[in-house]
Amino acid sequence: MKIIENHSLKAFNTFGIDKKSRFFTQAGDLDSLKKSLLWAREKGLQVLILGGGSNVLLTQDFPGLVIKIELKGIQVIQETSDEIWVEVGAGENWHDWVLYALKHNWAGIENLSLIPGTVGASPMQNIGAYGVEIKEVFESLNALDRESLDIVSFDSEACQFGYRESIFKHELKDRYVITSVVFRLQKEPKINVEYGAIQETLKKNGVKDLTIQAVSDAVVEIRRSKLPDPREIGNAGSFFKNPTISHEQFKSLKTDFPSIPGYPVDSGVKVPAGWLIEQAGWKGKKFGEVGVHAKQALVLVNYGNGDGKAIQELAQKIQDSVLEKFGIQLSPEVNFI
Ligand SMILES: Cc1cc2nc3c(=O)[nH]c(=O)nc-3n(C[C@H](O)[C@H](O)[C@H](O)COP(=O)(O)OP(=O)(O)OC[C@H]3O[C@@H](n4cnc5c(N)ncnc54)[C@H](O)[C@@H]3O)c2cc1C
Missing domain, CATH: 3.30.465.10 (Uridine Diphospho-n-acetylenolpyruvylglucosamine Reductase; domain 3)
Structure with a gap:
């Protein structure tokens, strides 16, 4: 068990936020994981479990022990x-x-x-x-x-x-x-190409043999064209979940916003959060080092030296404006630390 003090987490979160953990360790087996947890317990420290850091927003330095999970096999x-x-x-x-x-x-x-x-x-x-x-x-x-x-x-x-x-x-x-x-x-694939974009990509690429490899290749191609690569621009993918609203609310919104997209789910109608954010005027907006991605309004970004708190504040402003314009409360998908 190797514990490092005051360790930068910049390389350990895909937003690339430069916050520190008071203590940091990596757990490659169960024994070191248990020892690290006990060590933190003895010292009365909080513990943060980290995988790839692709779904967290670091808003402050972490005062306890970060354990990066490296259990393989x-x-x-x-x-x-x-x-x-x-x-x-x-x-x-x-x-x-x-x-x-x-x-x-x-x-x-x-x-x-x-x-x-x-x-x-x-x-x-x-x-x-x-x-x-x-x-x-x-x-x-x-x-x-x-x-x-x-x-x-x-x-x-x-x-x-x-x-x-x-x-x-x-x-x-x-x-x-x-x-x-x-x-x-x-072992016998049940191929799922219900998603229109997959079908279009397979067709565009002239794929005749519908294999799982072909589906994966199509998904990779779509994702690369749509989502910013965190190695180039810091982000955590979709920042908010797509909200589900009642059929009544959807019907009433359709009167005011005829182009509002929505698809029925068990509990109501799911509306793409990206559309709501774009309609509220946020797409491509830049505020210093942070902003809303130009191609995908659901993705908040760090252009380099952005701060987690600034992204948190931006997220709050987006939530407020979507609530005001559409009466829909967005919930973050990302975990705030
Ligand atoms: C460009 C991009 C695209 C994305 N696209 C998608 C997508 O299409 N669909 C989707 O669902 N998500 C997507 N995400 C979000 C993210 O990739 C997933 O949520 C992923 O599962 C997070 O994994 P991680 O190891 O990075 O988790 P982390 O960010 O390290 O952790 C996320 C949370 O899980 C906890 N945690 C992590 N590992 C463990 C563990 N072993 N035990 C207990 N708790 C743990 C952490 O404490 C934290 O609360 C995307 C992210 C990015 C950056």
Whole structure:
């Protein structure tokens, strides 16, 4: 266990915010993870668990211990003629895991290609993209109880997955460290190209053979064309969740804003937050070192030396103006630290 003092977190969050942690360590195995947690407990320090830092906004220096999860390993634990169960270490890079599955022709996560971050964080907000969420391929996860230091297993029901939600963001926030995730993948692909953009890209590229590799390639191409690369401009992907409003509210908004997009979901109508933010006039706006991305209004950016607090304030102003214009309350997807 190597503890570093006053460590810059700039390289450990995709916003590239230059905040420090009082103490910093990396946990490559369970033993060092437990020792780090005990060390922090003895010193009465707060602990922040960090994966790839692609869904956090650092608004201040962290006064406790940051533990970066580096638990690795990919292991087949069960298989039948048409399905396979694979346990993946929490510190594995998500997209590397997608590539690994593609190489073995295991289907189910190809639509989730190129999402930044780690496997361990993927259940935190039930990551999703292009018509798929991980809950569809999720079997269970193992997590270390930060109090008892016991390993506990959670099945899908126990995780209470929702749209960009799980129990780990609510009742069990800061209670567990996810150490591995078990995925249930298909050997006979059930290809999901419901998303219009995937179909268009496959058509444009003249793809005839509809493989999971072709779907992944299309998703990667779309994402590269739409989303800013955090290595070039600091960001955390979608800053806000797409809100769901009632059918009545949607109908009334349609009268005032006839072009408002929306698609029905179980609890009402989901409206793209990016559209609302763009209509409220924020797209491409720059305020010193921070701003709203020029191509994608849902993405807040740090142009270089931006401060987390400035992004937090900008997010609040956007929320206020969307609420005023449309009567819709936006909720952040990003975790504020
Ligand atoms: C360019 C870009 C595009 C994106 N696109 C998408 C997208 O299409 N769909 C999507 O769903 N998300 C997307 N995201 C958000 C992000 O990639 C995901 O939320 C990802 O799962 C975060 O992983 P991470 O390892 O970086 O988590 P971090 O940012 O390190 O952590 C996120 C939260 O999870 C906690 N945490 C992390 N690891 C663990 C663990 N092992 N145990 C317990 N708690 C943990 C942290 O404390 C924090 O609260 C995007 C982000 C970027 C930058």
